[in-house]
Amino acid sequence: MRYEGAIYRPPSEARSYILQATIGCSWNHCTYCDMYRAKTFRVRALDQILADVKAAGAAYGEDVRKVFVADGDALVMDLAQWQPILEACRETFPRLVRVSAYATAMNLNAKSEGELRRLRELGLTLLYIGPETGDDATFKRIAKGAGFDDHVAAAERARAAGIALSTIFLLGAGGTERWREHAEASARLITAMDPQFVSLLTLTVIPDTPIAKLEARGGFELPTIEGTLRELRTIVALAEPTAAIFRTNHASNYLPLSGRLPRDRERIVAAVDGALAGEVALRPEWARGL
Numbered sequence: 559m560r561y562e563g564a565i566y567r568p569p570s571e572a573r574s575y576i577l578q579a580t581i582g583c584s585w586n587h588c589t590y591c592d593m594y595r596a597k598t599f600r601v602r603a604l605d606q607i608l609a610d611v612k613a614a615g616a617a618y619g620e621d622v623r624k625v626f627v628a629d630g631d632a633l634v635m636d637l638a639q640w641q642p643i644l645e646a647c648r649e650t651f652p653r654l655v656r657v658s659a660y661a662t663a664m665n666l667n668a669k670s671e672g673e674l675r676r677l678r679e680l681g682l683t684l685l686y687i688g689p690e691t692g693d694d695a696t697f698k699r700i701a702k703g704a705g706f707d708d709h710v711a712a713a714e715r716a717r718a719a720g721i722a723l724s725t726i727f728l729l730g731a732g733g734t735e736r737w738r739e740h741a742e743a744s745a746r747l748i749t750a751m752d753p754q755f756v757s758l759l760t761l762t763v764i765p766d767t768p769i770a771k772l773e774a775r776g777g778f779e780l781p782t783i784e785g786t787l788r789e790l791r792t793i794v795a796l797a798e799p800t801a802a803i804f805r806t807n808h809a810s811n812y813l814p815l816s817g818r819l820p821r822d823r824e825r826i827v828a829a830v831d832g833a834l835a836g837e838v839a840l841r842p843e844w845a846r847g848l
């Protein structure tokens with residue numbers, strides 16, 4: 559298996575075979591993200607991707623139950639590229655139960671309903687999508703490339719095709735200035751998208767990113783730890799998905815929590831209140847990761 563540059567995957571794909579089908583992110587403008595800044599986006603040649611699948615089959619065949627297709631927004635590939643990849647995965651890994659990838663709202667909204675249904679039939683069953691916020695002013699400030707309504711439309715398309723969504727929201731994305739709007743609108747977007755999974759991450763300002771430059775000019779202020787906990791509490795208290803698995807287990811977070819929303823809302827809010835009252839130990843700064 560050949561990999562180009564650093565590879566990123568969601569925490570829940572820790573045991574998956576990572577298949578790098580695209581290099582970088584086709585959008586690559588989000589102001590806080592430096593994951594693929596050094597990469598020029600391209601789709602890898604199909605024969606190279608299929609050669610990787612074959613090599614992974616020879617090395618791990620029976621052991622592979624999940625495949626995560628990287629890099630940043632692999633859904634951007636067209637159906638003609640996806641189809642042989644998904645067929646090869648199915649043929650090569652006999653115990654395969656899931657293929658997933660990162661996606662943007664733009665990727666989902668650019669695919670026809672028929673294309674999304676076909677991808678689902680071929681085995682693409684889960685997409686990770688990071689609106690990060692629900693607040694249209696914050697969407698613009700972080701240069702997400704899509705807003706509230708685009709994400710609702712994207713979620714409706716995924717649902718119609720039977721593709722599950724794992725959504726990612728970013729504590730701190732609104733800065734101190736818009737923390738309340740950011741948190742309340744994120745809860746509204748979770749309700750409207752109604753995903754199967756909701757993850758919260760905490761923004762870390764990475765040197766040399768546009769948001770770091772904005773911060774240096776005084777145009778952005780990262781909330782305090784207490785501020786991010788307040789955002790977390792607001793989102794959990796207000797979001798009304800039908801039945802979503804909720805996690806803050808990403809290494810960037812100060813308070814790792816898990817449960818189901820809305821079922822475990824009171825327990826999770828109580829845990830956040832305990833942390834705000836200083837009764838629960840937080841992840842120390844040195845142990846946080848991006």
Ligand code: SF4
Binds near residue numbers: 591592
């Ligand atoms: S869409 Fe994702 S990978 Fe691409 S720039 Fe934004 S956060 Fe980074």
